[in-house]
Amino acid sequence: MSTTWLEGLESEAAEYDEGELYDSESDLEWDDSETDEGESEESRASRRRRAQARQLAVARRQAQVRAQALGRARTTAVRPRPMPPPPPPPPARAAAAAIRAVDLDSRVAHDSLRRELALQRRRMSRSEYAAVAGLAVSQFVESFDQPQNVYARAALRFAPLLLLTPQRRGRGLESFVADPRVIGGAAILGITVLGEQRAKASIDVAAPSELAANSSLQLNAQVVTPRGEVVSGRTVRWSTTDDQVARVDATGRVTGVKAGTVFLIASAEGVPVKRIPLVVK
Numbered sequence: 001m002s003t004t005w006l007e008g009l010e011s012e013a014a015e016y017d018e019g020e021l022y023d024s025e026s027d028l029e030w031d032d033s034e035t036d037e038g039e040s041e042e043s044r045a046s047r048r049r050r051a052q053a054r055q056l057a058v059a060r061r062q063a064q065v066r067a068q069a070l071g072r073a074r075t076t077a078v079r080p081r082p083m084p085p086p087p088p089p090p091p092a093r094a095a096a097a098a099i100r101a102v103d104l105d106s107r108v109a110h111d112s113l114r115r116e117l118a119l120q121r122r123r124m125s126r127s128e129y130a131a132v133a134g135l136a137v138s139q140f141v142e143s144f145d146q147p148q149n150v151y152a153r154a155a156l157r158f159a160p161l162l163l164l165t166p167q168r169r170g171r172g173l174e175s176f177v178a179d180p181r182v183i184g185g186a187a188i189l190g191i192t193v194l195g196e197q198r199a200k201a202s203i204d205v206a207a208p209s210e211l212a213a214n215s216s217l218q219l220n221a222q223v224v225t226p227r228g229e230v231v232s233g234r235t236v237r238w239s240t241t242d243d244q245v246a247r248v249d250a251t252g253r254v255t256g257v258k259a260g261t262v263f264l265i266a267s268a269e270g271v272p273v274k275r276i277p278l279v280v281k
Helices: 003-015 018-028 041-077 091-144 150-163 173-177 180-198
Strands: 202-206 216-218 220-224 237-240 246-248 253-256 260-267 274-280
Touching: 091 150, 150 180, 173 180, 202 260, 202 274, 237 246, 246 260
Parallel strands: none
Antiparallel strands: 202 220, 216 253, 237 260, 246 253, 260 274
């Protein structure tokens, strides 16, 4: 607290009940005129001492009153006051904060765009590799005619699609169905099954139903489509269920051994087995 504030408190305490103090002092004033001329010197000294004692008591009382008033004034002075609301920020500070917020948003958008462009570049690169791998697989199948199984060929043609980068298209089952790899695999499988059904071949055999013992006969067999077209490159293999009744070699020449009944079996790659009954007499 400053000196000026303390002086104000002391002046306030001095004014407290000032009338009462002054009334007491007026009572203590001693007037020599009121004394009797005949009063002895000892009596006058005694009265002076009593007056001085009264003045001292009044001074002490005045000091107590001042101390009490000063205490009450200090208690009132230190009472907490409500804090005023903070002043609004100046326009320049608000403008700077707005500029920083806009700059932060711009940086976030720039980083997001940069990540998206990098992801697109990776997808394009993997798509190029998938296209090159698909051409190489097609040329391999055409040049070497391998593998012979149509479903193995379909799987080989589908393999380059695995190089594609998966993309999120929807949620749950929708995302799975919209995946290019799933669409490509389903298309290749469907085309393979449809083509297999349309071009499903069978073995056409020209063979007698009876054969004499110790005699031979050349069997003719070929693989044909449902339209009757001969499928080239399909070799027919022969066998019998009982070599003791009849034997057949690789060229399809069958020889009767002894009387009995036997089945001639003709098989080829990718077609059902053909069983022809033969009676040896």
